[in-house]
Amino acid sequence: MSEISAVVSAHLRDVPDFPSPGILFKDIGPLIGDAQAFAAVTEHWRLRHQHRVDAVAGIDARGFIFGGALALALGVGFVPVRKAGKLPGPTVEKSYDLEYGSATLAVQRDALEPGQRVVVIDDVLATGGTARAACELIEEVDGKVTAFEVVLELAALDGRAKLSRWPVEALASS
Numbered sequence: 297m298s299e300i301s302a303v304v305s306a307h308l309r310d311v312p313d314f315p316s317p318g319i320l321f322k323d324i325g326p327l328i329g330d331a332q333a334f335a336a337v338t339e340h341w342r343l344r345h346q347h348r349v350d351a352v353a354g355i356d357a358r359g360f361i362f363g364g365a366l367a368l369a370l371g372v373g374f375v376p377v378r379k380a381g382k383l384p385g386p387t388v389e390k391s392y393d394l395e396y397g398s399a400t401l402a403v404q405r406d407a408l409e410p411g412q413r414v415v416v417i418d419d420v421l422a423t424g425g426t427a428r429a430a431c432e433l434i435e436e437v438d439g440k441v442t443a444f445e446v447v448l449e450l451a452a453l454d455g456r457a458k459l460s461r462w463p464v465e466a467l468a469s470s
């Protein structure tokens with residue numbers, strides 16, 4: 297196990313039956329509550345994406361926490377991929393299914409300049425529905441997705457199968 301994988305794994309909390317019965321929820325609370333662990337994640341990604349991206353996109357809501365920190369560390373702008381109905385002005389939207397429900401994501405049409413390179417950030421990759429919708433939205437507003445980065449991958453749910461068009465990196469897997 298790599299050092300960053302061990303740090304992440306040591307700072308995640310399992311919460312059974314949340315938000316609905318049968319779901320084993322992976323809580324990132326302890327990870328972002330620990331300054332050193334949070335910084336280690338951000339620094340790991342900064343080194344991987346430095347000089348390779350023009351913007352960071354984060355997925356509502358937990359992807360905002362990690363993506364915002366990474367954008368600051370890289371010195372690039374941040375693009376929020378928000379739950380629908382929250383962003384003003386013209387948007388593009390996409391509906392999708394996730395492990396415990398369904399939702400719609402939105403991005404502002406003018407969020408990027410054509411061809412800008414974007415790394416998409418989230419906390420958990422489960423079935424992959426959320427991540428695919430987010431990556432497709434970035435492409436719809438003319439961005440180029442360089443990678444999808446996630447803190448934790450739930451490998452048994454095979455979210456990667458929905459993301460074959462983009463490089464996928466997970467800091468830890470369970």
Ligand SMILES: O=P(O)(O)OC[C@H]1O[C@H](OP(=O)(O)OP(=O)(O)O)[C@H](O)[C@@H]1O
Pocket residue numbers: 355356357358359393394395396399418419420421422423424425426427455
């Ligand atoms: O791979 P999937 O099955 O699509 O699930 C992964 C998504 O589920 C969670 O988001 P949620 O919609 O619960 O939003 P939140 O961050 O606001 O809690 C998580 O933060 C991912 O975005």
Ligand SMILES: Nc1ncnc2[nH]cnc12
Pocket residue numbers: 319320321322323394395396420422423450
């Ligand atoms: N099991 C899980 N834990 C945390 N976030 C999730 N998003 C989708 N499935 C999840």
